[in-house]
Amino acid sequence: MIKVVNLHKRFRHLHVLKGISTEIAQGEVVCIIGPSGSGKSTFLRCINLLEKPSEGHIYIENIDVTDHSRINVNEVRAEVGMVFQRFNLFPHLTALENITIAPIKVRGLSAEEAHDRAFKLLDRVGLRHKADAYPEQLSGGQQQRIAIARALAMKPKALLFDEPTSALDPEMIQEVLDVMKDLALEGMTMIVVTHEMGFAREVAKRVLFMDEGHILEEGSPQAIFNNPQNERTKQFLSKIL
C-alpha cells in the first residue's frame, strides 16, 4: 500500500535520511523505533509530504506522490492522516469543531454529515461528553484521543503516529494506546514512531529499527526484541528494555 524506494532527505548540510526503502501492506501496523535523531520522525513526515523528500520515491497505492507535476500534495495529505507528539489541536475550536473542520472544508461534507461522523468518532475514542470542550479544558490523553478522531474523520487510507504518547503523563498513555490498539484490530494501516516497546511488541506486525538515517533492522516484534541481529539494535534495546 505504501512503498518507499531509496528515500533521502537533506536539510542543507545535514543528511537525515540516507536511502530508506520499505513497503507497508494494507492493514499492517509498523512500529519504528530507534534513538533520537535517527530520522524516524523525518521519515514519517516525508510520507505525507510535510517534508519534501530530497531524493527517492514514495508510492501510495501505486501513485508516486513525490512526482509533483502529477500529484496534488493536498490530496495526498488528505488520504494519510497524522497524529503528532504535541497533539496540535486547534485551540480556538471545540473538540467537535476540531474534528469537523477538515471534512467540511476539504471533503466538502455538509455540517450534519460531518457532525454525524464526528460523534461516531467521539464515541469511538470515548469522549462524546467532551464534544463542546476546548482543547485547553482537556487532559493530554483526551487531547490526543481527539487528535486521533480528527485524523480519522478524513477517512484516511493510512495513519501516521509521530511519538503519540511521548508528551503525555504516564497515567494517560494507556488510554491513547488503547484507542490505537482498537484501530489496529479494525485493520487500519498504521505507521507508529514510538518509544512504547510494550505497544510495539503487542500490536505491531513489523518493527523497524532506525539509526542515523538508515533502517538497520526490520522484522517481527519477536525477532527484533528477542533476537536482534544488528549490533546497534542490541545496544539500543539493552538500554531501554
Place this chain on the structure above:
Amino acid sequence: MKLKVTLILITSLLLCLAVSGIVLGEPDVEKTTLTITSDPSGADIIINGKEIGKQTPHTLENLQPGQQLELVLKKPPLFKKSVPKKVTIKPGKNDVFVAIPETWYYYMWLYLPTLLKAAGMTLFLTIIAVFNGIIIGTLTGIARVVHNKILNTIAGIYVDFTRGTPLLVQIFMIHFGTPPIIGHLMGTGNPIPINPFVSALLALSINSGAYVAEIIRAGIQSIDIGQMEAARSLGMTYRQAMRFVILPQALKRVIPPLGNEFIAMLKDSSLVSVIGMEELVRRAQVIVTRTYRPTETWIEVGLIFLIMTIPFTRLVAYLERRLKTSD
C-alpha cells in the same frame, strides 16, 4: 381702533411717568439707563449684593442719576468673581464694561470648546488612519509570510522604508514632494497642491499600515508551527490553513498591540500640524499666537491628549490580561 388703544396706553403711561416725576420732585425727560456688558457675556449681574436675575449684556432702566451702585458679575462655579466695580449713575446713558479677570483656569475653560473640537479632528484623523492602516497592514503582513518571493520583497521594502524613515519626512514627502509629480503627470508642469487633510490622512495611513503589518506578521509567526502542520496534514491548502486555523488565532493575539498602535498614532498624528492640518496641536498653535498664553494652552493640549489615550491604554491592558488567561 387698535391704534387708538395704543395711543391711549402710551399717553397714560407718559402721564404716570410725569406724575411720578412730580411726586419725587425730580422731573427728567431723558431716561437714565445703565447698560452692562462683559467679556465674556452671559455672567449673572449682582447689584448692591442682590442678584437681579439677568445676564450680561443687559440694560437697566429707571435709575436716578447720582445713585451709587456696586456691580459684580458672577461667573460659573470654579471661576473667580470679577472685581466689584463702583458706579455712580450719571444722567442719560451709562455704559459699564466689566472684564472677568483671566485666571489660568478661566482661560483654559474659555478655549476648551475650541480645543475639544480640534481634538475631535485628531481623533477622527487617527481612527480613519488606523482603520486604513489595519487594511493595508493585514494585506502586507500576510504578504510578508506567504511563500512568494515577489510579494515578500515588495511588502518588505514598504515596511522597511516606512519604519526606517521619520513620519515627519513622510508627511513632507507626500504634502510637498508629490504635487510636482502629479503636476507633471497631469501634463501641466505646475505643481498641483494637495489638501492638507488628504496629505495628512495619506501619510498617517501609509505609516500606520507598515506598523500594523509588522504586528500582523509577528502575530502569524507567533502561532506554533504545529498548527500549520496539523492543518496541512488534514489536507487543507495553505490558504485554507491560514484562513481557518492560523489567522483566527493570530488575529486574537494581535488585538492588544493594535490598540497600542492606535494610541501611538493618536499621538503621532500631531505631526501633521506642520502642513497646516487643523487638528489639536495646530489649533493650539493658532490660539497661542493670538493669546500669548502658551503655558495654559499647551498644558491643556497635553491633558486633552491624556484624556483621549488613557481609556485606550486601560482597554489594552484589560485585553492583554484577558488574552493571557485564555491562552
